[in-house]
Amino acid sequence: MNSVYRETKAFEDALAAKPVAVQYRLRLFVAGATGRSACAIQSIKAICQAHLHGCYELEVVDVYQHPDQMKAENIIVTPTLIRERPFPLRRLVGDLSNKDRMLAGLDISLPQRSVATGESVHAS
Numbered sequence: 039m040n041s042v043y044r045e046t047k048a049f050e051d052a053l054a055a056k057p058v059a060v061q062y063r064l065r066l067f068v069a070g071a072t073g074r075s076a077c078a079i080q081s082i083k084a085i086c087q088a089h090l091h092g093c094y095e096l097e098v099v100d101v102y103q104h105p106d107q108m109k110a111e112n113i114i115v116t117p118t119l120i121r122e123r124p125f126p127l128r129r130l131v132g133d134l135s136n137k138d139r140m141l142a143g144l145d146i147s148l149p150q151r152s153v154a155t156g157e158s159v160h161a162s
Contacts, residue, residue: 060093060124061093061094061095061123061124062086062090062093062094062095062121062123062124062144063094063095063121063122063123064082064086064094064095064096064097064119064120064121064122064144065096065097065098065099065111065119065120065122066078066079066082066096066097066098066099066117066118066119066120067099067101067107067108067111067113067116067117067118067119067120068098068099068100068101068116068117069100069101069102069116069117070100070102074116074117075100075116075117077134077135078117078119078134078135079098081134081135081137081140082096082119082134082140083096085137085140085141085144085146089141089146090146101113101116115131115132117131117132117134118130118131119131119134119140119143119144121143121144121145128143128144128145130143130144
């Protein structure tokens with residue numbers, strides 16, 4: 039009977055624990071030190087810092103320095119952002135400066151705002 043109590047207690051503790059934040063794994067493929075590459079890097083870093091609150095890994099891959107990774111991931115156009123986690127895998131290709139497009143493509147939802155007060159509203 040002791041083992042049943044311990045298992046039940048462990049289960050209840052796990053349910054009461056704070057949920058684990060989703061961990062994002064992102065890979066950004068760029069072509070050298072161009073203005074377009076710098077803009078893509080800056081855009082994704084700003085979104086990660088503002089919306090993912092440290093729950094992300096971002097790897098920047100220069101296809102000139104690592105052409106093997108470009109082939110392995112079937113990269114044809116740069117910049118290309120691959121969201122490896124959470125599943126499903128997603129790819130954003132081309133201009134990464136549009137914040138709304140980036141958030142939608144990464145499936146990052148923003149808190150809804152009340153039209154009347156402008157305060158955040160949490161959907162249930």
